[in-house]
Amino acid sequence: AQKITQTQPxxxxxxxxxxxxxxxxxxxxxxxxxxxxxxxxxxxxxFLIYQGSYDEQNATEGRYSLNFQKARKSANLVIxxxxxxxxxxxxxxxxxxxxxxxxxxxxxxxxxx
Amino acid sequence: GAVxxxxxxxxxxxxxxxxxxxxxxxxxxxxxxxxxxxFPKQSLMLMATSNEGSKATYEQGVEKxxxxxxxxxxxxxxxTVTSAHPEDxxxxxxxxxxxxxxxxxxxxxxxxxxx
Numbered sequence: 001a002q003k004i005t006q007t008q009p010x011x012x013x014x015x016x017x018x019x020x021x022x023x024x025x026x027x028x029x030x031x032x033x034x035x036x037x038x039x040x041x042x043x044x045x046x047f048l049i050y051q052g053s054y055d056e057q058n059a060t061e062g063r064y065s066l067n068f069q070k071a072r073k074s075a076n077l078v079i080x081x082x083x084x085x086x087x088x089x090x091x092x093x094x095x096x097x098x099x100x101x102x103x104x105x106x107x108x109x110x111x112x113x
Numbered sequence: 114g115a116v117x118x119x120x121x122x123x124x125x126x127x128x129x130x131x132x133x134x135x136x137x138x139x140x141x142x143x144x145x146x147x148x149x150x151x152f153p154k155q156s157l158m159l160m161a162t163s164n165e166g167s168k169a170t171y172e173q174g175v176e177k178x179x180x181x182x183x184x185x186x187x188x189x190x191x192x193t194v195t196s197a198h199p200e201d202x203x204x205x206x207x208x209x210x211x212x213x214x215x216x217x218x219x220x221x222x223x224x225x226x227x228x
Contacts, residue, residue: 033215043204045157045219052215091156095215100172101147101208103157 002027002094006104013082014112020067021077021107023092029053032096034075036066039089039106048090051075082111114140117209119220126197126227134192134223136207142187143209147217148180151204163190197227 003026013019025034036048051059051066059066067076075094079086092104116139126132136146145164149157161177163169163184171177181193190209194201204224208217 037219043151043206043222043224045206045208045222047219050215093157095217100159100162101217102159105156 002029002032002096002102004092004094004102004104006092006107008107009105010108010110012110012112013079015084016081018078018080019082019109021079021090021092021109023075023077023104025073025075025092025094027073027094027096029096032094034066034068035093035095035101036064036075036077037091037093037103038086039091041088045091049077079109084111084113087111115218116140117143117207117218117220119205119207119223121223122221123224124226126225128198128227129196131193131195132197132225134194134205134207134225136190136192136209136220138188138209138211138218141209141211141218143190144187144212145210146184146190147208147210148182148190148192149206149208151206151222153204157206160192194225197225199227201225202227 005024032053034051038046049061049064051068063080065078089106091106095101118137120135148160151157160175161169161171169182184190206222208219210217
């Protein structure tokens with residue numbers, strides 16, 4: 001199983017600015033996937049973006065992009081043009097050969113008006 | 114598409130009683146379902162993985178006799194917390210996959226409070 005590390009318990013960003021949320025991973029699997037989820041106060045897990053280990057291009061989904069650096073084992077999430085509604089917990093997760101998904105500790109993002 | 118529901122959304126039960134949580138995939142067949150537990154201000158921890166028609170695989174440290182999982186059909190999995198205690202109070206989230214871990218759809222979660 002993967003080990004996912006998120007070292008930023010909390011982050012602040014000014015509305016309309018970009019923010020990067022850090023995520024590093026550790027796995028011995030050759031094939032794996034990396035995910036980012038948003039969890040608002042309601043508790044639901046909202047899928048944001050996915051990066052496969054063999055994908056050569058960084059994944060992008062609207063205002064979300066994933067800065068994938070395989071050699072450094074990092075998969076940082078970049079949110080551009082932050083909005084007040086982006087305030088939430090953000091979890092990085094990884095899945096590999098064992099058909100299980102592991103989550104990082106999460107980062108609480110607060111967007112300031 | 115790819116909607117997963119959980120019922121109930123919240124439940125309060127007395128210590129020593131059992132409570133069942135349902136997880137349903139509404140518009141797809143889920144060959145695999147996953148159960149997670151999330152304590153306040155903590156991350157999601159995988160409890161068990163279940164495949165339709167077979168026994169669940171529990172993560173290390175999760176008591177299989179306490180957390181009974183039944184994946185009876187391709188659209189329904191249930192988690193029964195037996196003899197619940199206050200320390201079992203948590204947010205329980207299921208996810209369903211039509212195939213493989215790379216495609217998981219999460220339910221809205223069930224908040225369990227044991228008094």
